[in-house]
Amino acid sequence: GENVEQHPSTLSVQEGDSAVIKCTYSDSASNYFPWYKQELGKGPQLIIDIRSNVGEKKDQRIAVTLNKTAKHFSLHITETQPEDSAVYFCAASMGGNAGNMLTFGGGTRLMVKP
């Protein structure tokens, strides 16, 4: 089955700096890659996603890049703010008979210091 590795497990940045979180996946059949933000006591919140026919996608301060050949994708957060502090998860999905099943990475705890 699919396996998703996520690095780093913790990331501490100064407010205003950029943060980058990287994920690799094992199955080339995966074609949908969402990123979730989870705050304490809440469920994961979808913040951005990318499909395998796209190399990069941006939404304000957040961007995701995908390298299908290398089977890795990354989340970039620019101009970080204290409210960006949370646990971030990457995930991969194959669709088709696998439906919406998501395989998650282990998570990255991002701490933004004011």
Place this chain on the structure above:
Amino acid sequence: KAGVTQTPRYLIKTRGQQVTLSCSPISGHRSVSWYQQTPGQGLQFLFEYFSETQRNKGNFPGRFSGRQFSNSRSEMNVSTLELGDSALYLCASSFRWDRGYEQYFGPGTRLTVT
């Protein structure tokens, strides 16, 4: 539009008992997936339902089961509870099931087994 709702939010049960958790998806969403989140294993897929049919199942024992009703609401049941079943159980809803669509998570049900 209201988000995914899960009830109850917190639950304490004793080993050997059974438990039923409920999930109401976003209006118009017909796919409901369930995930288990633990510090040790992270986020793991349990099963997905669409149009009252189980479409996919993760690698969990038969003690974990679910169902979906005609109004797309879903329940999951865990029988003969074990201490290791203590976790945050998350429900996610999506418009369709066959392509890897955006999934939106509820706040989860925190289950503690003593």
